[in-house]
Amino acid sequence: MPVEMMIRKLRLHSELPNENIEALRSIVTPVKNMPEDSVIVREGDLSTQCCVIMSGFAYRSKVSETGKRQILSFHIAGDMPDLQGLPLKLMDHDLTTLSPAQVGFINHEALERVLVSRPALARALWRETLVDASLFRQWIVNLGTRSAAGRMAYLIAELRQRLGAMGLVANEQFDFPITQSKLADALGLSVVHVNRVLQTFRAEGVLDLRRSVVTLGDLEKIIELGGFEALEDDSAM
Amino acid sequence: MPVEMMIRKLRLHSELPNENIEALRSIVTPVKNMPEDSVIVREGDLSTQCCVIMSGFAYRSKVSETGKRQILSFHIAGDMPDLQGLPLKLMDHDLTTLSPAQVGFINHEALERVLVSRPALARALWRETLVDASLFRQWIVNLGTRSAAGRMAYLIAELRQRLGAMGLVANEQFDFPITQSKLADALGLSVVHVNRVLQTFRAEGVLDLRRSVVTLGDLEKIIELGGFEALEDDSAM
DNA sequence: CGATATATTGACAGGAGTCAAAGAGGGTGG
DNA sequence: CCACCCTCTTTGACTCCTGTCAATATATCG
Numbered sequence: 001m002p003v004e005m006m007i008r009k010l011r012l013h014s015e016l017p018n019e020n021i022e023a024l025r026s027i028v029t030p031v032k033n034m035p036e037d038s039v040i041v042r043e044g045d046l047s048t049q050c051c052v053i054m055s056g057f058a059y060r061s062k063v064s065e066t067g068k069r070q071i072l073s074f075h076i077a078g079d080m081p082d083l084q085g086l087p088l089k090l091m092d093h094d095l096t097t098l099s100p101a102q103v104g105f106i107n108h109e110a111l112e113r114v115l116v117s118r119p120a121l122a123r124a125l126w127r128e129t130l131v132d133a134s135l136f137r138q139w140i141v142n143l144g145t146r147s148a149a150g151r152m153a154y155l156i157a158e159l160r161q162r163l164g165a166m167g168l169v170a171n172e173q174f175d176f177p178i179t180q181s182k183l184a185d186a187l188g189l190s191v192v193h194v195n196r197v198l199q200t201f202r203a204e205g206v207l208d209l210r211r212s213v214v215t216l217g218d219l220e221k222i223i224e225l226g227g228f229e230a231l232e233d234d235s236a237m
Numbered sequence: 238m239p240v241e242m243m244i245r246k247l248r249l250h251s252e253l254p255n256e257n258i259e260a261l262r263s264i265v266t267p268v269k270n271m272p273e274d275s276v277i278v279r280e281g282d283l284s285t286q287c288c289v290i291m292s293g294f295a296y297r298s299k300v301s302e303t304g305k306r307q308i309l310s311f312h313i314a315g316d317m318p319d320l321q322g323l324p325l326k327l328m329d330h331d332l333t334t335l336s337p338a339q340v341g342f343i344n345h346e347a348l349e350r351v352l353v354s355r356p357a358l359a360r361a362l363w364r365e366t367l368v369d370a371s372l373f374r375q376w377i378v379n380l381g382t383r384s385a386a387g388r389m390a391y392l393i394a395e396l397r398q399r400l401g402a403m404g405l406v407a408n409e410q411f412d413f414p415i416t417q418s419k420l421a422d423a424l425g426l427s428v429v430h431v432n433r434v435l436q437t438f439r440a441e442g443v444l445d446l447r448r449s450v451v452t453l454g455d456l457e458k459i460i461e462l463g464g465f466e467a468l469e470d471d472s473a474m
Numbered sequence: 475c476g477a478t479a480t481a482t483t484g485a486c487a488g489g490a491g492t493c494a495a496a497g498a499g500g501g502t503g504g
Numbered sequence: 505c506c507a508c509c510c511t512c513t514t515t516g517a518c519t520c521c522t523g524t525c526a527a528t529a530t531a532t533c534g
Contacts, residue, residue, distance in 0.1 A: 013325075060374075062374065062375075062378050064378050064379075064382040064383065064464050065464035065465075066382060066383070066387075066464055068381075068382040069382075070377060070378040070381040070382050072374050072377055072378075084367045084370065084371075087360055087363045087364045087367055088364060088367045088368075088371075092371050092374065092375075093374060116356075119353075119356075119359075122356075122359070123324055126324045126363050126366075127324045127325060129363070129366070129367060129370065130321045130324055130325050130366060130370075131325075132370065133321065133366065133367075133369065133370035133373060134321075134325075134329050136370060136373040136374060136377060137297075137299065137309050137329065137330060137373060138299075138329075139377055140307060140309055140373060140376055140377055140380060141299050141301050141307040141309075142301075143377060143380040143381050143425065144305075144307040144380050144422075144423075144424075144425030145301040145303060145305040145306075145307050145425065146301065146303070147489075147490095148489075148490070150303075179511085179512065179513090180512075180513065180514095181511095181512075181513095185381075186381075187381075188380065188381030188382065189490075189491090190490070190491050190492075191512090191513085192490085192491075192492080192493095192514085192515090193489085193490050193491070195513065195514060195515090196490090196514095196515095198513095199514080211499090227301050227302035227303055228302075384521075384522095385521075385522070416479085416480065416481090417480075417481065417482095418479095418480075418481095426522075426523090427522070427523050427524075428480090428481085429482085429483090429522085429523075429524080429525095430521085430522055430523070432481065432482060432483090433482095433483095433522090435481095436482080448531090
């Protein structure tokens with residue numbers, strides 16, 4: 001029941017009565033299976049629906065005028081990566097699948113009708129977009145203050161944390177089907193340097209990222225390198 | 238009438254009937270004059286109010302575990318830089334005045350009461366937080382894809398655009414009372430290198446940032462260096 | 475007019491980019 | 505089942521952008 005992921009995630013920060021959950025569930029379209037590298041929405045599009053990642057991965061990206069692509073964030077099961085399109089409509093970045101993915105869609109008009117009488121649900125969705133913004137802020141810190149190895153470690157630590165919250169980490173190992181070239185675009189590094197960092201990590205037993213799977217070797221070290229602090233739990237909604 | 242700035246800004250992306258505007262205006266507290274470097278909210282705080290910059294500048298920042306400070310964004314008259322604290326409460330970063338500033342406050346409880354019966358206003362505020370998120374995304378692109386000079390140029394171009402929208406740019410010149418050390422923290426560069434970039438800009442007549450004032454020399458060049466594209470206008474709310 | 479913060483310089487080091495070529499892996503079609 | 509192709513990964517050599525350190529000059533302010 002893949003929609004549950006989305007609900008699970010919303011409930012991480014918002015209390016939602018079942019009635020709201022049901023209303024939301026009822027307007028999610030049947031899941032669509034998308035191959036990797038499928039564009040879900042493109043910069044400049046006007047959103048008419050938003051999507052829910054049911055399984056697999058997606059990423060958001062933007063190309064700067066110099067032609068370089070910057071990956072802004074990665075998304076996992078439960079995420080609604082273009083929710084901000086509900087109030088804002090005009091997409092300012094692309095959203096693409098990173099792996100084969102199951103994606104559900106929610107029509108904006110249907111969602112608006114549901115929200116009219118359910119302010120708590122509207123608020124939960126607002127929060128969801130703000131948690132998203134908070135991750136962007138942390139990403140800015142990551143890019144602005146850390147070395148190549150630190151950035152990489154941070155990315156892995158963040159992913160582990162988010163995947164963990166969704167129950168997708170087992171035996172300190174998780175799926176992450178990404179190429180080094182995309183890692184480079186996310187971290188603001190060159191492919192060559194990404195490769196160098198990954199090899200150092202392997203050699204030192206920090207972690208091993210290979211063939212779509214990340215194996216965490218020395219979690220302490222990763223957290224130290226990435227300066228990652230576990231998110232506080234959500235006592236303060 | 239400094240509150241007008243906030244209204245002007247909200248109306249950049251949302252249509253708001255006067256009735257909503259009045260409701261909002263009525264709960265803004267009298268302006269408080271704050272000296273430079275005053276902390277408005279601190280990471281870890283629970284928000285009970287949000288602020289409106291009436292005049293002057295503020296910035297948001299976060300310190301990474303390595304002790305380095307990253308400045309996330311600068312804020313100008315009309316901005317509500319901690320609006321996200323309304324739904325999210327727990328601050329994940331600091332908010333500080335950059336210059337002496339006039340700041341108004343809006344109590345959360347009062348605001349919630351106003352919002353209950355005004356979904357359009359709630360939506361406008363949601364949008365406001367999303368525009369904010371959109372700027373963070375652009376900042377990620379800036380840090381991830383551009384060289385030192387490019388980042389600096391982008392910052393100036395962005396500021397010029399935002400200050401311009403508020404009517405705060407005259408004769409290709411505007412106020413921006415910042416030290417090179419803070420610029421460094423924003424751009425993810427060292428102070429020394431910031432200095433070098435600024436000198437090159439002066440020498441080449443690109444721009445002159447000195448004693449709290451930015452003078453734009455060659456706007457074309459700035460936009461080219463910073464790869465800045467004017468924001469589309471807001472036809473797509 | 476000191477005292478402190480900020481800006482500027484110069485010399486040097488090093489992390490990360492670039493270029494170019496060689497391996498590996500994974501599909502695909504014959 | 506193997507050859508071929510294409511993408512992805514890995515290496516090595518070299519460059520250069522940006523950081524670091526340390527000293528000096530300039531502002532600013534009480």
